[in-house]
Amino acid sequence: MPESQPHILVTGATRGIGAAILKSLTERGAKVVGHGTRAAPGILAADLSQAGAGDRLWDAALEVLDGRIDVLINNAGVFEAIAVDAPDADWQASWARTMQINLQGSADLCRRMLLQAQGRDADASGLRGRIVNVASRAAYRGDSPAHWHYAASKAGMVAMTKSIARGYAGQGLIAFAICPGYVMTGMAEDYLASRGGDKLLADIPLGRVAQPDEVASVATYLALDAPASMTGAVLDVNGASFVR
Incomplete structure (x- = not known):
């Protein structure tokens, strides 16, 4: 894996956490392509709700x-x-x-990353690729009665990350997951408003939700700097609203 100007694909990169990740990585000198539902400069379009969209996105990103x-x-x-x-x-x-968007689409892309890693040379540290999966604290503490499927999809993402880490570290592919709580994106603002913001904030010892650039800083570290021995790690970014 090259040690200068890493080439990176970021899905869901048009707003919120994804846009912040794309910006942070670009500022670090990486060559980054993002993904969204509509094409734009630096953004590839793919509808991950459709079967096979992850594979098509991978090929376009290549x-x-x-x-x-x-x-x-x-x-x-x-x-x-x-x-x-x-x-x-x-x-x-x-x-x-x-499940298709949150889990299957991610799984399809992880599979392509693995298959590529198996066919390439390792870098000086023995690595052939990195995966960073953005999950959610819901993977561990669950979510509202109307969001079972969301929590289940994010729990699946964490389990997938750990399986990849355990199964392929010896082949030079390492994997991490991030579990944010509420993040001040458009989705979070709508949800906070609909559920009573003060009550939800009272459940966060830090007293506020995370900012997208806080999650992006963690993703950037995992993508560029985290040591291989951290593979399989799941990092929480939730203001101590859930600790484990």
């Missing part, structure tokens, strides 16, 4: 990144409510969409 991706950051995700008493078809569709 073209932009000169045939190699050194770091994959899976940040794309949806946080959409579905009531337990919703019609059966709506319930099933909501679960399928959330």
Whole structure:
């Protein structure tokens, strides 16, 4: 894996955490391509709710990144409510969409990262690639009654990260996960407003939600600086609202 100007793919990079990650990595000198639902300068379009979209995104990113991706950051995700008493078809569709975007799309990209790593030379430290998966504290403490599927998808992402770390460290592929709590993105603002912001903030000992650049600083560290021995680590960014 090259030690200068790493080539990085960041999904869900058009706003919030993803945009902050893209900015932080670019400032560190990485060659970064982002992903969103619509194409824009530096952004590749892909609808991860569609089967196979992750593979198509990977191939498009390879073209932009000169045939190699050194770091994959899976940040794309949806946080959409579905009531337990919703019609059966709506319930099933909501679960399928959330799992496809939050977990299956990320898994498809992780698989492509692994297959690439197995076919390339290692760098001086023995590494062939890095994966950073942005999960959620919901993976550990659960979420609201309308968001079982979100919590389940993020728990799956954490388990996937640990499985990759354990299974492929010997082949030079390392993997990390980040578990933010509430982050001041558009989604968080809407949710805080709908759930009663003061009550939710009272559950955060720090007294505020995280800022996107705080999560981005952790992602940047894991993408560029974290030692290989940290593989499998899950880092919390939640203001001590959940400790383990």
